[in-house]
Amino acid sequence: MKQRHIFGDLFALESIVAGVVFLIVSAIFGYAVVRRRAARRVTPSERAERPRLESYYVGVLAVFAVFLVGWTAWQNHREHETSPRPPVRVDVTARQWCWTFAYPQSAERRSVSGTCRGDDLPTLVVPTGRPVEIRLTSRDVIHSLWVPHLRYKMDAFPDHVNTFTLTLDREGRWVGKCAEFCGHLHYAMHFWIKAVSPEEYDRWLQQGSGQEAAV
Known part of the structure; x- marks a missing residue:
């Protein structure tokens, strides 16, 4: 069942990627909450922007997006490959x-x-x-x-x-x-x-x- 196998592979990979991204975001969010809790009286940064950090963030997101789009397109091509035999x-x-x-x-x-x-x-x-x-x-x-x-x-x-x-x-x-x-x-x-x-x-x-x- 070619379609079934391709769908299973694609779903498994995208689930793993989504899980990894979720864990990373959750870890960063948890670190920020603990580090910036009110009891520690941490002074807010006076910097309004962090262009280098933001560029890294955008770059990582772009890599994930390009990979997922490319992988999905390739699997879709595999799913609809033409057969040399007359159908x-x-x-x-x-x-x-x-x-x-x-x-x-x-x-x-x-x-x-x-x-x-x-x-x-x-x-x-x-x-x-x-x-x-x-x-x-x-x-x-x-x-x-x-x-x-x-x-x-x-x-x-x-x-x-x-x-x-x-x-x-x-x-x-x-x-x-x-x-x-x-x-x-x-x-x-x-x-x-x-x-x-x-x-x-x-x-x-x-x-x-x-x-x-x-x-």
């Missing part, structure tokens, strides 16, 4: 309040949908080990495709297509949700994403649209 394409359309998954590369241009009521959740079927290109759009308002297990989310806009590529390295089934408030049934706008072996995926893709239950 499997799935057209995902969000609507109030469910999803449609279309497979234009199949002979019958197979499409999977549902009502997102009770057990009638559509299933996004993908093969393991193959890059899958998701082309995401919306029929009405802004939605957001979110798979918590994969740590991945992307918005769906009307009259616009967002594209991303993912590769799942093991079989399984995980729940997906809409992460953008889109109306009174937003809370029920769920779907399944299911990864199967390439052979099973090819067999499923050649079946008729009424064979979704066989997945």
Whole structure:
């Protein structure tokens, strides 16, 4: 699960950096409080500015900011690297309040949908080990495709297509949700994403649209 691993690495590093900065600031603040407590009657400095100290402070902040921005951009590039293999394409359309998954590369241009009521959740079927290109759009308002297990989310806009590529390295089934408030049934706008072996995926893709239950 490339997206999941990249997100985990990025979150861990940024948490460590945030923790270090918090400890440094807390230590300086505590030192200032203890050193400048009223009982010691410390005379305030007559200097209004400390340009050298301030320049060091700004420089340290700039280094942290440049590092975090650069690291995040690099991880984002890793997450969206193009694969030399031709990807499997799935057209995902969000609507109030469910999803449609279309497979234009199949002979019958197979499409999977549902009502997102009770057990009638559509299933996004993908093969393991193959890059899958998701082309995401919306029929009405802004939605957001979110798979918590994969740590991945992307918005769906009307009259616009967002594209991303993912590769799942093991079989399984995980729940997906809409992460953008889109109306009174937003809370029920769920779907399944299911990864199967390439052979099973090819067999499923050649079946008729009424064979979704066989997945």
